[in-house]
Amino acid sequence: QVQLVESGGGLVQAGGSLRLSCAASGRTFSSYAMGWFRQAPGKERAFVAAITWSGRSTSYANSVKGRFTISRDNAKNTVYLQMNSLKPEDTAVYYCAAKAYSGGAIYPSPNEYNYWGQGTQVTVSS
Numbered sequence: 039q040v041q042l043v044e045s046g047g048g049l050v051q052a053g054g055s056l057r058l059s060c061a062a063s064g065r066t067f068s069s070y071a072m073g074w075f076r077q078a079p080g081k082e083r084a085f086v087a088a089i090t091w092s093g094r095s096t097s098y099a100n101s102v103k104g105r106f107t108i109s110r111d112n113a114k115n116t117v118y119l120q121m122n123s124l125k126p127e128d129t130a131v132y133y134c135a136a137k138a139y140s141g142g143a144i145y146p147s148p149n150e151y152n153y154w155g156q157g158t159q160v161t162v163s164s
Contacts, residue, residue, distance in 0.1 A: 040064045040136050040153045047132060047158030050124055054162070058119040060134030060155055068112035071140030074119045075148055076130035076160075083133070085146045087119060097144045102128075124162045131157040 046058040058074070073088040087108035089096045096108050105124075110117040117134060135151035145151065 040067070040070065040138075042134050042136060042153055042155035044132065044134050044155040044158040047160045049161045049163065052125055052162055052164050054124050055120070055122045056124065056160060058121065058132055058134075058158060058160075060117045060119075062115045062117070062136060064115070066138075067115040067136075069140065070136040070138055071143065071145050072108075072110060072117040073135045073137070073145060073148075073151060074108060074117075074132060075135060076128075076132045077157075078130040081130075083148050084130075085148070086132070088144045088146055089117065090142055090144060091140050092142070095142070095144055097146060099146075121160070124160075126162045126164045129160060129162050131159050133157045 041063040043061050074086040077083040087098045089108045093110045107120040134155045136153040137151045
């Protein structure tokens with residue numbers, strides 16, 4: 039069982055930056071693929087970024103490519119999402135997710151993930 043706790047959300051002006059963190063419990067964090075997703079009001083949960091267990095490979099949604107960076111520190115059982123040049127359309131609840139037995143693959147579909155955090159609100163004002 040893995041528990042995920044997100045932090046770092048908040049209110050920021052357009053063009054600003056935030057760094058989200060997702061702290062995971064459990065001794066096998068380093069074997070999990072991780073992902074960030076977001077859900078805006080009235081919309082489905084959408085892929086933002088993902089990273090393999092080793093951190094060697096990453097993937098991003100087109101809408102955030104070049105602005106967001108996903109990374110992980112397996113020694114700290116933490117995955118990060120650095121968000122720069124934020125736009126009002128980035129406003130959403132952001133969730134981190136973990137997938138067990140991940141191999142070396144990237145997983146952009148939320149259906150692939152076994153564990154989810156409670157979410158953290160990001161609001162970008164214009």
